[in-house]
Amino acid sequence: MPDIIDDKSEHCIPFILERLRLHREQYESRGETPPPFFLGLNGVQGAGKTTLVSTLSKTLSSPPHSLPTVVLSIDDLYLPHDAQVALAESHPDNPLVQHRGVPSTHDIQTGVSLFEALANRKENIKIPSYDKSQFNGAGDRRPESEWETVNKTGEKPVGVIAFEGWCVGFRALKDDEVERKWKDAKQQAEKGDGSYKGRLGHLKLEDVLFINSKLREYDALTDRFGAFMHVDAEDTLYVYHWREQQEAAMRAEKGTGMSQEQVIDFVNGYYPCYELYTDVLRKGIFGDEKGKQLRLVVAFKHLDLDGHDLPPSPAPSSPSNGRKYALATELVYTESNDQYNASSVPIYQSATFKGGPGQEYDYTRSGNPTRTHLERHMAKIMNANRALVAGSGMGALDVITRVLKPGDEVVTGDDLYGGTNRLLTYLKENNGIIVHHADTTKLDVVKSTITENTTMVLLETPTNPLIKIVDIAGISTIAHEVSTKIIVAVDNTMLSPYLQNPLDLGADVVYESGTKYLSGHHDVMAGVIGVNDLQLADKFYFMINSTGCGLAPFDSWLLLRGIKTLAVRMEKQQANADAIANFLESHGFKVRYPGLKSHPQYKLHWSQARGAGAVLSFETGSIALSERIVESTKLFGISVSFGCVNSLISMPCRMSHASIDPAVRKERAMPEDIIRLCIGIEDLDDLKDDLSQALVRAGAVKLTDNGFTALIADALEAAGETGRTTQVTDEP
Structure with missing residues (x-):
């Protein structure tokens, strides 16, 4: 087994630059303009393919190389949802075909046409894109209007195409070789002693042969590669452990995610292909041609953080x-x-x-x-x-x-x-x-x-x-x-x-x-x-x-x-903050909090974050009124900063943001009356009671049969507006 490689880019970039140099010289020596260069990248799930291709793309696109680079994932070639369903229904007894992502579930014809257009430097080429969130995670192809356009008229054409994915580079085997591997796996599985960890031996031969036959269509893409990089694993069983960790993290952070049993079922769909074709990658996809393939081996193991023998801070010791x-x-x-x-x-x-x-x-x-x-x-x-x-x-x-x-x-x-x-x-x-x-x-x-x-x-x-x-x-x-x-x-x-x-x-x-x-x-x-x-x-x-x-x-x-207590603190603080934000909004205050669907950027926030945090702000329409509210609380400490276990209240324009010139604050539309709440881990009812009493004592609300409502709500209703504060005054 080769040496374990943790930093992949430092090995991959010199390799690809050398292949690009040879590619350029091959054509320029004949007086021809070098065509676009196709690079294949295969890596097991969790091998860091996305980060690696991003680094490669940035390096190749920037000086001194200045080669426009497009990254295409095998995932972008998934069949549209309807076609996936039709394929599964046509082979109801083949568990592999039911699994999105295995060979046969990709739109290879679109990939071939795309590669041909890129190779010929056609203008205004559309790069397909797949939305995995559709159909409860089954996914669907995005509308063509959302696809990226490359080789736009007047722009420098794409010079490098990086094609990445877990099955990129797989080559179909001869049927008798497939049968031999299947028989070996089946014999191991039938021992029943638990030593066999794969899935190939539990499948029908005809199901495996069908996938192998469809894989031959992928050669039209693989044959384009001028170079290939294989990010291998010490043990391909890692894909189970990696996926379990990812889903466990999602369950902990978002409350949703596959169970361990679902993860096993999901990865089972991929794993027979690893058993069949990993050896092909390791031997090399270019046959007798040497120097065109780079193989790295990544160890997926936890760091041994030795408290006595730690390296010094200057060392790059935090992978x-x-x-x-x-x-x-x-x-x-x-x-x-x-x-x-x-x-x-x-x-x-x-x-x-x-x-x-x-x-x-x-x-x-x-x-x-x-x-x-x-x-x-x-x-x-x-x-x-x-x-x-x-x-x-x-x-x-x-x-x-x-x-x-x-x-x-x-x-x-x-x-x-x-x-x-x-x-x-x-x-x-x-x-x-x-x-x-x-x-x-x-x-x-x-x-x-x-x-x-x-x-x-x-x-x-x-x-x-x-x-x-x-x-x-x-x-x-x-x-x-x-x-x-x-x-x-x-x-x-x-x-x-x-x-x-x-x-x-x-x-x-x-x-x-x-x-x-x-x-x-x-x-x-x-x-x-x-x-x-x-x-x-x-x-x-x-x-x-x-x-x-x-x-x-x-x-x-x-x-x-x-x-160590960040998770439990954040969960409690978020829960309290969400309740307080809804409490204030339901009583007529304009509240700024990304956990509220009324927030104008609610969807954007949740597309990049796993929670809304525990800081919110609201407006009263009056500086003096806001000051009285702040001074009337008892549990909420009047203080700058946020993030601690106890709840805080402040007027930013008087405290944390007072160093900003008032004219600048006005220019940036920062309401002088805005109140910031930093919610802690106290009992929620106590926080609501303290805030309610402060609002009443400050004269910020009008009592009603159902409790109270913000005075600012009357002004908004009178103006026929919601969601925008009234003009800020010095008096309520």
């Missing part, structure tokens, strides 16, 4: 494939096998370490075992290749913005945390950084603001305190289409990694204030940075080491402790 269990479990699960077998991660409260040059640690400013353990743990739950921790959330943002140089341009939102706005203003006035504030909820506005001079796009979602939702994937795509060098950084503090993972949506950097939900108790200041690009991570580490803003050992330990 993102370290998850073994569902996220709620991983938050709690931290291995710490120090020499004394401590059940909790030790606090290495030491400024220096003995041993001299070459030791793992020498000075805590540069690295500390407790901090490194936290960074590894954070990388795992942030889906990052590396995580770094600083002394506060703003300290983390300061580290990120230190990569900017005079003249660099930053595009950011018009509804920002006050501290972020203050830092950007300083950079603009003192460091020569050009800052563009735009409505980041509108993709067309963002697209018109981002230029070739843009260095960084800085996003918050949900925004604070207006709770606007930003399309992370959409903006990341827009930015990276302009330049792959643009850094898209997302402040994920409002949701935490438990509810949203911006790196999975295309962002380059994610950062959070660990003071908020990660810690959960407002007893530690901390900032966390997650990143996949290890070179960029090295720059951030250099800044942390040089400025000495790394998180202290004791604070690192406090944050590690807080993270």
